[in-house]
Amino acid sequence: MHLTLRQLQCFSAVARNRSFTRAAEELHLTQPAVSMQVRQLEQQAGLPLTEQFGKQLHLTEAGEEVYRYARSILGEVEEMGSVLDRLKGISGGRLRIAAISSANYFAPRLLGTFHERFPDVGVSMNVTNQKAVLELLLDNEVDMAIMGQPPRDSHVEAIPFMENPLIIVAPPGHRLAKRKRIQLKELEKEVFLVRETGSGTRGAMERFFRDNKLKLTTGMGMGSLSSIKQGVQANLGLGLLPRDAVLVELQLGHLVELRVRGLPIRRHWYVVLHRGKRLSLAAEEFKSLLVGEAVELLRGQA
Amino acid sequence: MHLTLRQLQCFSAVARNRSFTRAAEELHLTQPAVSMQVRQLEQQAGLPLTEQFGKQLHLTEAGEEVYRYARSILGEVEEMGSVLDRLKGISGGRLRIAAISSANYFAPRLLGTFHERFPDVGVSMNVTNQKAVLELLLDNEVDMAIMGQPPRDSHVEAIPFMENPLIIVAPPGHRLAKRKRIQLKELEKEVFLVRETGSGTRGAMERFFRDNKLKLTTGMGMGSLSSIKQGVQANLGLGLLPRDAVLVELQLGHLVELRVRGLPIRRHWYVVLHRGKRLSLAAEEFKSLLVGEAVELLRGQA
DNA sequence: CAGATGCATAAGAATAAATTATCGCAAGCT
DNA sequence: AGCTTGCGATAATTTATTCTTATGCATCTG
Structure with a gap:
């Protein structure tokens, strides 16, 4: 296939103006250029697309068909252009x-x-x-x-x-809840509720304990942050959680943040x-x- | 705009194969040729259309849009081709x-x-x-x-x-109906029903009478051939008509063909x-x- | 780390598309 | 008629475009 858009464009202009010369003006080309394009299109099609009687230029049946398609195709090209223009702005992205x-x-x-x-x-x-x-x-x-x-x-x-500070939370009645300056060592006696392996907070937690040479006692693995919150409130253990995740509970007093030295973990x-x-x-x-x-x-x- | 179908074709192949190299194979081109076409298309669009991470090639959002349009446009081109193919045969003409x-x-x-x-x-x-x-x-x-x-x-x-022989018809009871070898002169006594001026049969009729130096007496001008037939049957006069137009009436005996010398007029x-x-x-x-x-x-x- | 794969780049060859200049034909004019 | 004009076709040349070959550079693979 060696059809080109320019051929369709030229032919379309010729069909619209019923004149090669005026089509050429419209396209800012010379008349022979347009003639050549149309001739190539005719070769492509394998059929004559225009016919002339004296000065009057007509489209053949095939020409009418091609004109129909040319308009449709060129229309799509334009539409694509405007879609791209919109994509160039943020709008519509x-x-x-x-x-x-x-x-x-x-x-x-x-x-x-x-x-x-x-x-x-x-x-x-x-x-x-x-x-x-x-x-x-x-x-x-x-x-x-x-x-x-x-x-x-x-x-x-x-x-x-x-x-994204990680803090340790406890239920309000916990023995450490009211204490200030809790030592890290004291955490070894506590059980922690954790997410499944592969979770980011769990990884941070393990690293923190390792770095501080603490032994970590984990309770059951929980499926989600909110189940850890529930678990802490139910006295099943402590939780190491992003502070953002428990803001509401802290404000309502359902959970308290333990004031451990070296915490919150800065993330x-x-x-x-x-x-x-x-x-x-x-x-x-x-x-x-x-x-x-x-x-x-x-x-x-x- | 300097968009070309080949650009769309190449890009479409690249998008389909997710690979420049394989697209080039599909199009029977070399890989740099495809790259160039796609790059030109990108310049046209004003936006990148593909992006790569290592070997994996993806389309950008704009690329997806262009791909959508490319398929549609190329589809129309193909459709046009098959319409033209049908026009090349008789079928569908x-x-x-x-x-x-x-x-x-x-x-x-x-x-x-x-x-x-x-x-x-x-x-x-x-x-x-x-x-x-x-x-x-x-x-x-x-x-x-x-x-x-x-x-x-x-x-x-x-x-x-x-x-297209023109004959003179008369109602079956007409005085000339049974006669053989009617002379032309005898027609001058008859009234003829004619079409409006400008009609072909009327022109032929007038020429015939003129050529034979006969005087033509015309009755009322009739709007159509069938009204002339009706008029003749109603005895309003004779008619000069294409034989084909009165075949049925002749067979049924509603009209008779006068056997005038020099007739039928050969047309x-x-x-x-x-x-x-x-x-x-x-x-x-x-x-x-x-x-x-x-x-x-x-x-x-x- | 070497080899293979995949795209980009550059320079040259092959094609295609413009332009200018000119011809030919059919209408319209006087 | 014969002249002029408008419109398209054609030819030769210049200019652009589009390929190819050869090569480079990065990433993945064994």
Whole structure:
């Protein structure tokens, strides 16, 4: 196939103007150029497309068909152009985020403000565990990820944008609840409720105990942060949790934060990018919302 | 805009194969050629369309859009190709005929056989008067015309294909009805019913009387052939009509043909073409049906 | 770390597309 | 008629585009 858009364009102009010369003017070309294009199109088609009686130019039956298709095709080309133009702005873009589950405690609010600012951007957020989030990112099914613990993968670039302090919580009646300056050693006597292996908070917890040469006693593994909260309130043990995740419970007095020396564990939330990926304008905008304003925005709302 | 179909083609292959190299194989091109086309398309679009992480090639959001349009556009191109292919055969073509009204007595039967042979060809027949038929032909709104009297117009080519004898008919009880060898002179005493001026049969009639130096007495002008037949049967006068138009009435004995010396007037039916028009296959086929078989076909049926 | 794979880049050859200049034909004019 | 004009076809040349070959650079694989 050696059909070209220019052939269709020229023929379309000729058909519309019923004249090669005027078509050429319209296209800012010379008349022979148009003639050549149309002739090539006729060769392509294998049929004459125009016929002339004296000065009057008519389309043959085949010409009418080709004209119909030419208009339709050129119309689609134009439509594509305007779709691309919209994509060049943020408007109408798409933002696909993956977040680790504990981000659920603040990410929706940030997406909310983003949506207020750019209502035309279609936002989707996929909340799962660490491993799945990373896969989504590497498979390019997501523009960026929000994680509490950046992987060491060299394909990936992590930018911290907010603190993510881990604290130890206890039920209000716990023997350490009212104590100040609890020593780390005292924690060895306690049982901790933990997430399943592979969770970010669990990893941070183990590292913390290891680094401080403490022995960690873990209770049952819990499926989610909220089940740990429930467990702590039910006196099954202590929990090491992101402070953001238990803000409400602390304010209501359902849980208390233990004032252990060396705590809270300083961690951060990271926005994680697939290195080399060119962000859409929408994604770029959301990234700077995270990096530049997340702290402020959440303080204002919480 | 300088978008080309080849760009879309290459990009489409790349998107489908998720690989430049394999796309190049599919298109029987070298890999750099494909890369160049895609890069040009990207420049056109003003946005990156693909992105790679290591070996994995993905489409950007804009790329997905362009891919969608590319498939649609290329699909239309293919569809156009097959429509043209059909037009190259007779099948699916179009046949537009204009005929002078008296052709109504045989033309429908010929179109009928044509339709039997080429059921896929859309046939339209426009029956009007001489002048309108010629206009339709010259305005190229019709592939060919059937007329009883070819115009002298040099833009037009007329081919006789069938005899069109004009006869004089009378009611069965007419004083000349049983006579043999009626002399022309005797017709001067008769009144003739005629069509409006401009009609082919009327023109032929006047010429015939003039050529034979006869005085013609005309009765009222009638709107159509059938009204003349009615008038003759009602004893309002004689009629000079194509024999084909009164075959039925002659057989039923409602009218009789006068056996005047020098009659019938020998005329022909002509298929008239716009000189220089390239006939479609369908039109060509119908023309040879007329020129080659019309007489035979009509004898068989009548 | 070597080999293989896959895309990018650069320079040259082959094609295609414009332009200018000119011809030919049919209409319209006087 | 014969002249002029408008419109498209054609030819030769210049200019752009589109390929190819050859090579480089990065990433994945064994």
